Amino acid sequence: MTHDKQGRPWAKLSELKAGDVLRVASNRFTCMTQGERKVVEVIAGECCVRCSHGMHYINNLADDSRWGHLIGFYRENEHAGF
Numbered sequence: 583m584t585h586d587k588q589g590r591p592w593a594k595l596s597e598l599k600a601g602d603v604l605r606v607a608s609n610r611f612t613c614m615t616q617g618e619r620k621v622v623e624v625i626a627g628e629c630c631v632r633c634s635h636g637m638h639y640i641n642n643l644a645d646d647s648r649w650g651h652l653i654g655f656y657r658e659n660e661h662a663g664f
């Protein structure tokens with residue numbers, strides 16, 4: 583699945599780097615709120631975002647496609663700049 587039901591593309595793991603901003607698109611996460619903006623961090627080669635439980639590693643959320651779409655996250659067109 584590359585897009586949500588409205589046609590908005592999911593973030594692609596293959597395109598993320600530290601400092602990119604994601605928007606939480608799903609209410610299925612118990613540690614994040616839908617609509618919340620999260621800054622991508624990379625720890626030991628794994629992409630993650632801060633959540634109410636500490637760190638939420640997102641590599642394992644990617645689908646099995648070539649690009650690794652992160653169902654539940656949209657990529658914002660901005661960079662945190664750190």
